[in-house]
Each structure stands twice: as structure tokens, then as C-alpha cells.
Amino acid sequence: MRGRWNGSVAGLLRLTFTVLLSLVVLVGGLAIAESLRYQTSLRQLSQHITPLRLTNLQLRSTMGDATRGLRNHLIHGEPDTLYLQARSRHRAQLDRMESYADRPGLYDDVRTWRRLTEEYFAYADRANAIPRGSGRTLEYANGARRRYEGLLRFSDGLEGRLEERARDLDEQAQRQRLWIQTGVIAAVLLALALAAFTALRTYRALLPPLRAMDRTLRRITAGDLDARAPTSGPVEIRTVGATINTLAEEASRMRRAEKKRARLARVAYEASTVIRRTLDTDQVVREAATALGTKLPAGAVYVELITDERVGAVEVEWSDGALAPVPRTFPSIDAEQVQRTYDAEFVASGRTLDPPDYMPEDVVEAFRELGDMEFMVIMFGAGTVALGALLLTRPAERGPWTDEEIAAVKSVGSELGRGLEQARLYARERELVEELRALDVAKTDFISTVSHELRSPLTSIAGYVELLRDEDAGDVNPAQDRMLDAIERNTTRLRLLIEDLLTLSRIESGAFRTVRQPLDLCTIVEGAVESMRPVAAKHDVRLTVDLSSMPVVVDGDANQIDRAVVNLVSNAIKFTPAEGRIVLTVRTRGDAATLVISDTGIGIPAGEMQRMTDRFFRASNATARSIPGTGLGLSIVRSIVANHSGAFELDSVEGEGTTVTIRIPLTGAPPAETPG
Numbered sequence: 001m002r003g004r005w006n007g008s009v010a011g012l013l014r015l016t017f018t019v020l021l022s023l024v025v026l027v028g029g030l031a032i033a034e035s036l037r038y039q040t041s042l043r044q045l046s047q048h049i050t051p052l053r054l055t056n057l058q059l060r061s062t063m064g065d066a067t068r069g070l071r072n073h074l075i076h077g078e079p080d081t082l083y084l085q086a087r088s089r090h091r092a093q094l095d096r097m098e099s100y101a102d103r104p105g106l107y108d109d110v111r112t113w114r115r116l117t118e119e120y121f122a123y124a125d126r127a128n129a130i131p132r133g134s135g136r137t138l139e140y141a142n143g144a145r146r147r148y149e150g151l152l153r154f155s156d157g158l159e160g161r162l163e164e165r166a167r168d169l170d171e172q173a174q175r176q177r178l179w180i181q182t183g184v185i186a187a188v189l190l191a192l193a194l195a196a197f198t199a200l201r202t203y204r205a206l207l208p209p210l211r212a213m214d215r216t217l218r219r220i221t222a223g224d225l226d227a228r229a230p231t232s233g234p235v236e237i238r239t240v241g242a243t244i245n246t247l248a249e250e251a252s253r254m255r256r257a258e259k260k261r262a263r264l265a266r267v268a269y270e271a272s273t274v275i276r277r278t279l280d281t282d283q284v285v286r287e288a289a290t291a292l293g294t295k296l297p298a299g300a301v302y303v304e305l306i307t308d309e310r311v312g313a314v315e316v317e318w319s320d321g322a323l324a325p326v327p328r329t330f331p332s333i334d335a336e337q338v339q340r341t342y343d344a345e346f347v348a349s350g351r352t353l354d355p356p357d358y359m360p361e362d363v364v365e366a367f368r369e370l371g372d373m374e375f376m377v378i379m380f381g382a383g384t385v386a387l388g389a390l391l392l393t394r395p396a397e398r399g400p401w402t403d404e405e406i407a408a409v410k411s412v413g414s415e416l417g418r419g420l421e422q423a424r425l426y427a428r429e430r431e432l433v434e435e436l437r438a439l440d441v442a443k444t445d446f447i448s449t450v451s452h453e454l455r456s457p458l459t460s461i462a463g464y465v466e467l468l469r470d471e472d473a474g475d476v477n478p479a480q481d482r483m484l485d486a487i488e489r490n491t492t493r494l495r496l497l498i499e500d501l502l503t504l505s506r507i508e509s510g511a512f513r514t515v516r517q518p519l520d521l522c523t524i525v526e527g528a529v530e531s532m533r534p535v536a537a538k539h540d541v542r543l544t545v546d547l548s549s550m551p552v553v554v555d556g557d558a559n560q561i562d563r564a565v566v567n568l569v570s571n572a573i574k575f576t577p578a579e580g581r582i583v584l585t586v587r588t589r590g591d592a593a594t595l596v597i598s599d600t601g602i603g604i605p606a607g608e609m610q611r612m613t614d615r616f617f618r619a620s621n622a623t624a625r626s627i628p629g630t631g632l633g634l635s636i637v638r639s640i641v642a643n644h645s646g647a648f649e650l651d652s653v654e655g656e657g658t659t660v661t662i663r664i665p666l667t668g669a670p671p672a673e674t675p676g
Contacts, residue, residue, distance in 0.1 A: 041173045044102065045166060045210075050240060052100040053162045053217060056113075058247060059093040060155045062086045063117065067148040070124050074137040080128055087124075090117055109158050116154060120147045159221060166214070170207070177202075209237045213244065220248055281423040285316045286323060288390075288416040293318035296405060298392045299373070302328065303416075305388040309335045315388070331362035335386070342379035342386035347410070349376040349401050352393065372396045376406060380413030382421035390416070461491055516644075518667050521552040521561070521593050522586050528565035529584060532573065540578040543569070546585045552593045553667045556644050561664075564640040567633045568597050568660055574627055575658070576601035588666060592646075595662040604652035612650055613638045621654065637662075 069082030094117065097110045124147075127140030212230045219227035228248060229241035285303050293301045300319035304311050311334075314327035341348075350356055352367040352375050359367075367375060373393040381387045390413050392401075465488050468476060476484065529545050536543040565584075572582045576599045585596040604612060604619050611617045613634045634650070637660075641648045644664050652658040 041169045041176065045169045045173075046237075046240075048100050048102045049162055049166050049169065050210075050213075052097055052106065053159060053166075054240070054243065054247075055093055055097045055100065056155055056158055056162070057217065057220065059090060059097070059113065059117075060152065061247070062090050062093060063120065063148055063151050066090070066121070066124065067144055070127060070144050071141045074127060074130075074141045083124070083128065087121055090121075105161075109161070112154065113158070116151055120144070120151060123147060156221075163214070209234075209241065213237070213241055216241075216244060216248075220244075281420060281427065284416065284419040284423050288412060288419070289316045289318040290323065292390070292392065292409065292412055293321075296392070296408065297394060297398060299394040300392070302330070302391040303388065304330070304391070305420075306335045306338065306386065311335060311338050311389055330366050330391075331360065333360065333363070333389075338379055338389060339386045342381050343384070345410075347376065347378050347406055349374070349406070351375075351396060374398065374400055376401045376409065378406070378409050378413050380417040382417040387417050387420055461487070465491065515557050516555040517558075518553050519556055519558050519561075521554050521556075521595065521664070522547040524556075524558060524561050525565055525584055525586055525595060528562050528569060532566060532569045535570070536573050536582070539573050539576070541573050541576050542579075542581045543573075544581065544583045546583065548586050548588060550588075552586055552588055554593050554644070554664045555667050556664060560640045560643065564637045564662070565595070565597075567637050571633055572597060572599040572601060572658070575599070575622060589663075592663040592665055595664075596659060598657065598659045600657045603654040603656050603658055604650075605654050609650065609652065613648075 063086065066083050066086035069078075069080060069084075069086060072078040073080040073083060094110065094114050097113065098107070101107045101110050123140075124144050127137075127144055130136060130140060209230055216227050216229040226248075229244040231238045231241045231245070285305070289301045289303050292298060300317065302314045302318075303316045305315045310332040314330060317324040317327035348356060348359065352370045352373040355364050355367050355375075367373075370393060372395070374396050376390075376392045378390045379386055379388070380390060390409060392409060465484055468480075468484055526545060526547065529543060533543055569582065569584070576582060580600045582597070582599045585594075585598075587594050587596075602621055602625070605621060608617075608619050612619065638648045641662055641664070646662060646664040649661040649663075650658070651661070
């Protein structure tokens with residue numbers, strides 16, 4: 001009977017109790033009672049304490065899976081499958097723990113476990129329900145982590161109490177064995193020898209594997225998932241050891257899978273970063289192929305784009321560690337078929353020598369020419385529009401493409417589609433910008449040419465009007481005088497329009513130069529107002545000036561500022577009805593000179609305020625009243641203010657009036673930010 005016991009615990013106990021029953025006459029009821037208590041201690045250890053500890057570890061692992069799954073879902077956008085699986089199995093584990101608990105204290109511990117897990121999943125469900133991209137995802141992920149750490153602390157405490165209970169049972173068994181041995185010694189030396197032999201056999205059969213199992217559980221609890229329990233001893237202990245090993249192996253497998261998923265997610269992220277770094281279409285495709293080829297276990301990468309409603313010509317081929325100078329050619333596929341495959345999010349994979357039946361025959365032949373390879377085909381696009389296909393191959397001995405690798409390639413394909421769409425839009429935008437620049441230059445040249453061509457005949461018309469008024473050609477009767485008034489007014493309007501057009505042309509061509517020197521803004525405003533008083537009096541509009549008592553010195557071009565003030569006052573007079581009022585105020589505020597021009601005119605409709613400084617735009621109420629104007633005045637004023645590093649503001653209420661505010665830095669003050 002030498003060596004380890006390989007039968008069952010029940011068989012060992014039957015042998016032990018058979019021997020002990022032969023001593024009943026000698027040891028009496030004491031031996032029987034102690035033997036039964038010894039059996040009870042072992043049963044409690046093997047059927048309650050040890051399964052309870054194992055289930056505690058399983059539940060701990062389940063909550064770890066739930067936390068990792070939730071965190072990956074919230075932060076990395078991965079599916080919440082791992083979280084949901086853990087959530088679905090934790091109740092069964094709690095039920096098993098409750099069935100193993102045989103003491104009031106253990107029942108309380110299991111109920112506490114149940115309450116803590118329910119509180120955790122209630123919080124985790126709220127976190128899992130928040131929208132993707134929400135600003136609170138990191139907060140919920142950290143909150144779930146903290147609650148998980150609380151569960152770990154409770155699990156560690158429970159493990160300690162169970163371990164202490166196991167030690168108590170072990171000590172109790174040893175005391176009981178001592179009682180049996182003492183009784184046998186007292187009864188008969190033969191009984192003593194036989195009992196000692198039986199006890200020693202039991203000790204060697206049960207305690208070493210249990211202690212080894214305990215050491216294994218301690219190592220696993222400490223994070224050493226490579227630890228394995230021995231599978232020797234009685235059948236029940238071997239079964240428990242095998243269960244522990246199975247759980248440890250599954251945890252190791254999940255850890256390896258998690259590392260692989262993390263690596264592939266990092267590959268997809270790095271590839272996406274490289275793709276988003278460029279706006280050149282060809283470079284986007286090359287970067288995508290290179291990223292997939294160097295980061296994934298791929299032998300070759302082919303990128304095909306939809307061209308002329310077909311997919312077939314390989315745009316870029318990465319193989320043998322570099323981009324191929326001349327890409328391989330594959331049979332073309334109709335773009336509609338590619339679109340359908342893209343819409344269905346279908347991925348084709350398999351062996352090139354035995355491709356799926358649904359693939360076209362010419363494509364099958366092309367695949368077979370590649371040799372024995374594992375292939376993967378993924379369609380990519382932007383939004384709902386397919387743009388092309390990705391084909392990856394590698395030697396067959398490296399095994400089929402895994403779900404994680406397919407997911408990584410799909411992620412890169414999505415970024416490739418967005419990158420291509422962005423690059424194409426950028427290229428089209430550059431083309432449109434160049435076209436608009438050419439049109440703008442042509443328009444500016446046209447305005448400048450036409451304006452210059454109109455000035456000469458306009459000057460001639462003005463001269464002849466003046467000659468007619470001087471009656472050099474004879475007397476002018478009242479009817480003719482009215483006609484000359486009309487000609488003169490329209491000549492003046494046309495001259496002002498030409499001047500505005502020439503000014504606008506100089507601004508756009510860069511010929512509008514500003515010669516700055518220190519000047520008193522009050523003097524400029526006062527001079528401009530005096531020149532406009534006759535016009536204001538003619539329209540029966542009261543013109544009031546409120547100037548600063550001290551000089552307001554700015555660095556500016558006197559002619560430009562004067563023109564800006566005259567334009568604004570002229571506008572105010574035109575749009576203010578008779579008996580209206582215009583007030584000009586000049587003050588210093590901080591490091592800027594401020595000119596405010598307020599009127600009680602017709603105002604500007606609220607919906608048209610944003611367009612008032614657009615060239616040639618006129619308010620609808622001004623057009624309806626047939627008030628003359630070119631729509632260039634405010635645009636020119638804003639350009640003049642911008643040339644002086646100033647700010648221009650326009651406030652108006654229709655039917656109540658308009659207020660224009662100009663701010664120009666004082667002499668020696670830093671330039672103000674020019675509004676865009």
C-alpha cells in the first residue's frame with residue numbers, strides 16, 4: 001500500500017472506517033463519534049469550503065471581465081459583448097455560492113456579494129447606456145473601475161475568512177485524529193498501530209494535494225495565472241484540481257486574447273493616424289497599404305479603387321516589405337457588386353486554392369495563381385458610398401485570419417475611405433479656389449478698366465453741362481435748366497460710383513496704400529461734418545457733433561479717415577427722414593479712439609445685418625424707397641478701418657435708426673485685432 005492514493009476520497013474513507021469499525025468493541029462510542037466528526041470536517045472542507053472558494057474566484061474573474069468589457073466599450077468603442085456575457089453569468093455563480101454556504105456568516109457574505117454585484121451592474125448599465133462620444137464616458141469608466149476594486153477587496157476578505165475556516169477544519173481534523181489514535185493506543189497496541197497506519201495513509205492521500213491546491217489558489221489570487229494545481233490524489237481532489245487548472249487556462253487564454261486585441265487596436269489607431277496626416281489621394285492609399293503591411297501579419301496588401309464603374313486595377317501593392325513599383329493586376333468587378341458587398345458589410349476570407357463558391361471564376365483563377373495563401377477581402381468607402389476594396393494575403397501556414405485581425409483591417413478601411421474622401425474634397429476645393437482667384441482677378445481687372453474708360457466721357461459730359469449752364473451756347477430756359485440739373489445729378493452719381501469702384505479695385509489689387517501719421521481724429525471729424533452740413537440742411541436733418549475736449553491722436557491716413565467719415569455721414573443723411581437727427585461722438589476708451597455715428601433713420605432689417613458690408617448689397621427697405629446708392633460705401637469704410645488696425649461695428653433696428661461704431665488704436669497703443 002505504498003505510494004500515493006489514486007482512488008476516490010469515498011473509497012479511502014470506506015477503507016479507513018472499515019478498519020476503525022473493527023475497533024468499535026475496543027474503543028467504543030468515543031471512536032465512532034470522533035470518526036464521524038472527522039468525516040464531517042472533511043466533507044465540509046471538500047463540499048463547502050473549497051467549492052465556495054473556487055466559485056468566489058470565478059465570480060471575481062467574471063467581474064473583472066465585466067469591468068474590462070465596459071471600459072473597452074466606453075473608451076475604445078469596442079462591442080460590449082464581454083460585459084454582457086459577464087453580466088449574464090454572475091447570478092448563477094452567486095446561486096452556487098449560496099448553495100455551498102453552510103454557516104450564517106457565510107450566508108451573510110454571499111448576500112453581501114450579491115448586493116455589491118447588483119449595485120455594480122446597476123451603475124455599469126447606466127454607463128453602458130450613455131451615447132458613444134459623450135464627455136462622461138471616462139468618468140463612468142473610472143467609476144466602474146473603483147467599484148470593481150471595492151469588489152476585489154471584499155473578495156479578498158471572503159477568501160481570507162474561507163482560508164481561516166479551512167485551517168480550522170484542518171486543525172479540527174488533526175485533533176480528531178489525535179483522539180482516535182489515543183483511544184486506539186489505550187485500547188490495544190494493535191489497534192494503535194492499525195489506526196496510526198490508517199491515519200498516516202489518510203494524511204498522505206488528502207492533505208498534500210489540498211495544500212498544494214491551496215498554494216495554487218494563492219498564486220492565482222495574487223495574479224500568477226500560469227500557476228497550476230496538481231492532479232494527483234483521490235478522484236474528488238483530482239477533479240477539483242482539474243477544474244482549477246481549467247479556469248486558470250481560460251483566464252490565461254483570455255489574457256492573451258486581450259493582449260492581441262489591444263495590439264490590433266493600436267495597429268488600427270496608428271494606421272488611422274498616418275492616413276489622416278495627408279490630404280494627397282495617392283499618398284493616402286500608399287500610407288494605408290504600408291501601415292497594414294508593416295503592422296499586421298500580412299504577406300501582401302492590395303488596394304483597389306473604383307474607376308469607371310469598375311474595380312480591378314490595383315492602385316497600390318505592398319509586398320516583400322515595400323511598395324511594388326508595378327502593382328499586380330486582378331480581374332475587374334462591377335462597381336454595383338462592390339457597393340452591395342459594402343452595404344452588407346460582408347468580408348470574404350479563405351484559402352486562395354479553395355475560395356468560396358460565390359466568387360467570380362476569373363477572380364478564383366487569379367487567386368489560385370497566387371499560390372496557397374490565406375486571403376481577406378474588405379470593401380471600404382465613405383459614408384454609404386463604396387470607394388474600393390482591400391485585399392490581404394499571407395502564407396497558409398500562418399493560419400486563417402482571426403476576427404480581431406478582420407476588425408482591425410475594417411477599421412483601417414473606414415479611415416482609408418474617409419481619408420480618400422477628404423483628400424478628394426481638398427483637391428476639388430483647391431481647384432475651385434484657383435478658379436475663383438482667376439475669376440476675381442479678371443473681375444478686378446474688368447472693373448478697373450471699365451472705370452477708367454468711363455471717366456473720360458463722364459468728364460466730357462460734366463464739362464459740356466458746365467458750358468451750357470454758363471450759356472456759352474445761348475440762353476437756357478427753365479425747362480432746359482431742369483434737364484441740366486438731372487444730367488448733373490446723374491453725372492455726380494456716376495462719378496461717385498466710378499470712384500467707389502476704383503477704390504474697391506485698388507483695395508482688392510493691393511494698391512490701396514495707407515500713409516499713416518499722427519493726427520487729431522476730432523479735427524478730421526469736424527472737417528468732414530462741416531463739408532456735409534449743406535447736404536444735411538437740404539434734407540432738413542439736424543447734424544450734431546460731440547467731440548472730446550482733449551485731442552484724440554491716432555496714427556492714420558487723413559484722406560482715408562475723412563472719406564470713411566464722409567461716407568458714413570452721407571449714408572446717415574440719405575436714410576434719415578426730414579426732421580431727423582444725426583449725432584457724431586468722439587471719445588477715448590482705454591487704448592482706442594472711438595467714433596460713434598447714430599441716426600434716427602429707417603434702420604436695417606434684422607435678417608440683412610450680416611450682409612450690409614458685402615459689396616453691392618443694399619437693404620431691402622432702402623431699395624423699396626428708391627433711395628439711390630451703390631452698395632459699396634460700408635464695404636469701403638470697413639476696408640479703411642481694417643487698414644488702420646481698427647474695429648467696425650454696425651447696430652440697427654428697423655424703423656428706429658442705425659449706430660455705427662469705429663475704434664482705432666491711439667498713437668502708441670498696440671493695434672487692435674481686426675475683425676474678420
